[in-house]
Amino acid sequence: MTSHQTAQTMKPATAAKKLGVYLQATPAEFQEGVVSRAELNALQANPPAWLEELRSNGPHPRPVVAAKLGVSIAGLARGGVTEPLTTEQIEALKQESPGWLRKERATQAEVRKEGARITKRNAERAAQSDDRRS
Known part of the structure; x- marks a missing residue:
């Protein structure tokens, strides 16, 4: 019997909180979708320009x-x-x-x-x- 692992996902609000950014200031595609644990890790490891801008300037x-x-x-x-x-x-x-x-x-x-x-x-x-x- 093999185990099937599903990707853990979170709401955009949770992901924004973990990233330390204000959700309403994030891009629409971030606000409207779900974020997987892998995507969150990728955003933390290699933040895109919009995330760096929000973190530095708000x-x-x-x-x-x-x-x-x-x-x-x-x-x-x-x-x-x-x-x-x-x-x-x-x-x-x-x-x-x-x-x-x-x-x-x-x-x-x-x-x-x-x-x-x-x-x-x-x-x-x-x-x-x-x-x-x-």
Whole structure:
């Protein structure tokens, strides 16, 4: 008995998310079809001009905008940023440094600091637990 393997496919929205691009900015043929795992791998390994352009200049989806600004996605929403932004718009926001952006960056820094503290504490507890077992 031989196994028949079907190609794994995904919706364009899923593929765009994995590629880190805003779906509505992709070419129509990308938006209208399905993307196989092999096609996604090919796009990642050898991106066409449209993909390189979107990655460098945008418009960028919220997760990418948040990462470029150093804030959370929720922080973007609190700051009133609900639309995709281009790289130029992101740089302008960084230069302008509005109050909400400074506040959200500080919040994000605190979250990271607390996460590091908890990770360290858990590692110390695990080490103590291992010492007791020995």
